[in-house]
Amino acid sequence: MKPVIAGQGEAIEGSAQRTPSIRLALASLSLSMLLSSLGISIANVGLPTLAQAFDASVQDVQWVVIAYLLAITSLIVSVGRFGDLIGRRRLFLAGIFLFTLASALCAFAPTLWLLIGARGLQGLGAAIMMALTMAFVGETVAKAKTGSAMGLLGTMSAIGTALGPSLGGVLIAGFGWQAIFLISVPLGTLTLLLAQRYLPADRHTPKAGRGGFDPLGTLLLALTLAAYALAMTMGRGLDMTLLLAACIGAGLFVFVEARVASPLIRLAIFRDPRLSGSLAMTALVSTVMMATLVVGPFYLSDGLELDAARVGLALSVGPFVSALTATPAGRLADRFGARRMTTVGLTGMATGCLLLAVLPETLGVGGYIAPLVVVTIGYALFQTANNTAVMSDIGADQRGVISGMLNLSRNLGLITGASAMGTVFVLASATGDIAMAHPQAAANGMRITFAVALALIAAALAIVFASRVQARRIG
Incomplete structure (x- = not known):
């Protein structure tokens, strides 16, 4: 069977219908989003087991996660642009194949450093999938349905993030650490088959209209982003040499x-x-969301004195809510307008951050979970609406690179949030070892951290209004 859209398939943007072929094309995009997010979260739970299996230190084993994130962060814009130049379908299929092959290599790696190298290759495959998945939406569904498609992708990303720790734990307990990588092989194979059969064919644009490749810019950007990511993730604090x-x-x-x-x-x-x-705004919002992942566990265990099981349950609320709300958020963006829903989402996040700063100390775990739900709903609405607004207005020849930049800004926000918001919590708690913080110290850290988070969301809201005023002037 031929792909859904042949070379003349430009009309799809205005007339795509929900045919079975288009649903299966969306299924391939959804699976690719699931795999790339699962690749991050499923490996974290296996680090203690890997340290034992390879008789390695915690610092060395952490590179299993860092190598994956580093490859995505440093290459995601470059591969998006490369897809614009050589054809997105061709590169997307290559990315899925590379991710699947690298997953098998991870499972059979005889040494830790070969495993880390395979994870870097897996990260390259994930970068290609993440950069091009959103770019394909404009060629697969009608413009009026862009929000719903973006919401579906957001749901799959949240499911991958939420599913990783629990699925990884079950696989390690039953089959060993190799299973957390082998699980991606059949899923990747299914994704590749669906994508090859149902994704739109590459358009044959004249060479003169494509532009050329920029090797020096590509190398500089990759090295710059790698240095920044390492500056934020290596060691206990900020590495000023790498930041410089x-x-x-x-x-x-x-x-x-x-x-x-x-x-x-x-x-x-x-x-x-x-x-x-x-x-x-994407970078600011992602920084705030990372605070819930970095600060939350310490506050729940030290401030509220919950055991590990209850901490895990409380932390699972965020990804679970995100998985439930991303698709409805897309429908709201289609119905009421993406830019309007961006503002609504940011307002919800601001409300949740304010509540997180004041309620947990007085209401306990309920005072933490309820505001977290508000923040997560706001985030799901913001991210879906913001991605929809950007990708709906971009020309076909720039979709890959712009999709890559959106993903990059999100990743940079997460990386910055892990370092910066964690530092704010430590300083606000006024304790040398945050793992040994007293309940009151942890409560102070929580309050000040989310006060800072509220200021970041306020800055994002200011950007919304400033960009609208500037856009009116230009228009």
Whole structure:
């Protein structure tokens, strides 16, 4: 059977219907989103087992996670642009194949460092899938249904994040650590078959209209992002040498991109206040969401003195709510407008952060879970609506790179949040060892951390209104 859309399939954007073929195309995109997010969360639970299996230190074993995240963060924009140049379907299929092959290599790795290398390859495959999944939405569904499709992808991402720890624990207990990687092989094979059969064919645009590849810009951006990610994740604190290298790399990247004939990223796109504002808001919001993942466990165990089982249950609320609300959020974005729902989502997050700063100390675990639900619903609505607003207005020749930039801004926010918000909590708790903090110290840390989070969401709301005013002036 031929792909759903042949070379002339440009009409799909305006006339796509919910045929079985389109549903199966969306299924392949959804599975790719599930696999890439599962690849992050399922490995975390296996770190203690891997340390024992390879007789390695915790610091060495952490590279199993870092290598995956590093590959995604440093390459996601570059592979998105590459897909725009050579054909998104072709690269997407290659990414799924690489992810699946690397998953098998991880399972059979005889040494820890070969496992880490295989995880880097798996991360490259995940970067391709993440960068191109959202780009395919515009070629697969009608524009009026973009929000619903984005919501579905958000749901699958949340399910992958929520499912990873519990599924990983069951697989390790029953079959050994190899199973947490082998599980992706049949899923990846199914995804590859669906994508090959039902995704739209690449459009044959003239070479003159494609532009060229930018090897120097690609290398500079990858090195810059790798330096920043490592600065935020290595050791106990911020690595200033790596951060300085990232700043220098960013300056060199801008210098090069302003002068090459076919830049990796056209700097002129940042003159669009809506796009630049959307990217900045994504980074801010992701920073705040990371606070719930980094700060939450310490507050629940130290501040509320919950045991490990109840801490796990409380932490599972966020991903569970996100999985339930992302698809309805997409429908709301389609019905009421993506940009309006972006503001509603940010307002919900601001309300939840305010409640997280004041309620848990007086209401206990219920005072933590209820505001967390509000924050998560707001986040699901914001992310779906914001992605919809951006991807609906982008030309077909730029969808890959813009999708990559949206994912990059989210990843940078998560990486920054893990370091920065964790530091805020430690400083606000005024204790040297946060694992030994007294309940009152943990409560103080919680209150101040989410006060800072509230300020970040307020900044995101300010960006919404400023970008709208600027857009009106330009328009």
